């Protein structure tokens with residue numbers, strides 16, 4: 001009883017303190033404070049899942065050309081530059097959610113995200129579903145051009161991916177992203193074959209909280225406890241995954 005009471009008092013005091021000093025906090029800290037706007041407007045109801053599943057990939061292919069998505073993400077979803085993400089073989093629900101998040105101003109963090117926020121204004125929900133099915137229709141990219149995969153990646157990184165790290169409360173990456181890196185339902189993205197520079201940048205954006213469109217802070221909490229060196233190693237590990 002007493003304990004409970006103390007916790008409540010501390011909780012309220014903590015909340016009040018957070019509210020008072022919040023303008024002094026960086027955006028990243030703020031995003032972690034409970035009661036903020038939701039991290040996304042996308043809710044995976046059965047209807048929403050069906051809507052994305054019924055996207056028309058042929059129309060998506062036309063849109064990718066006419067809206068110049070292909071100029072940055074490649075004709076078949078394999079990005080020509082390591083700074084830009086590949087979309088080939090990406091999960092349709094994830095692509096749909098990202099486009100929606102950019103359009104709604106939920107995925108921010110960089111100049112690159114601003115480009116995509118502008119792109120998002122050009123597309124309707126139907127376009128997003130069509131584009132998502134178009135990209136999902138390709139196989140995952142193989143090792144990005146110009147990137148060499150260090151097969152002696154080190155047991156430590158492999159261990160982190162497969163087993164996590166209990167000391168840091170780190171769940172294994174593969175428990176969500178799956179052992180071959182192809183992601184899973186509903187919106188856990190594929191990582192296999194992703195361009196490493198983009199991977200590193202987006203992990204850093206989660207780490208600082210600049211990217212905050214992950215529901216329940218799932219990736220922000222993980223990125224925060226990884227070292228910069230581990231992030232680089234993980235990027236190369238996943239880049240080389242389809243090449244093994």
Ligand code: HEC
Pocket residue numbers: 064067068069070071072073083084085086087095096098099107108110112113115116119122123131189202
């Ligand atoms: C000028 C280059 C450019 C154009 C044109 C462009 N993109 Fe992007 N796209 C990017 C960059 C850079 C990012 C990463 C942004 C970030 O860090 O948030 C990105 C991110 C994305 C993502 C999220 C990828 C992920 O793995 O999370 C999707 C989905 C996407 N773009 C789809 C599209 C679609 C569809 C179009 C056309 C309507 C398009 N893009 C046009 C450069 C571009």
Ligand code: HEC
Pocket residue numbers: 085097160161171172173174175176177187188189190191194199202203213214215218219222234
């Ligand atoms: C609890 C489940 C979970 C675990 C564990 C997890 N992830 Fe994620 N990850 C997600 C989800 C869900 C997203 C998409 C979040 C969003 O909507 O922005 C994501 C997104 C990502 C992205 C962004 C992909 C893109 O295309 O932009 C990267 C990179 C990533 N995770 C790497 C990792 C690594 C490396 C680990 C292990 C250290 C890991 N994740 C562990 C669920 C997880």
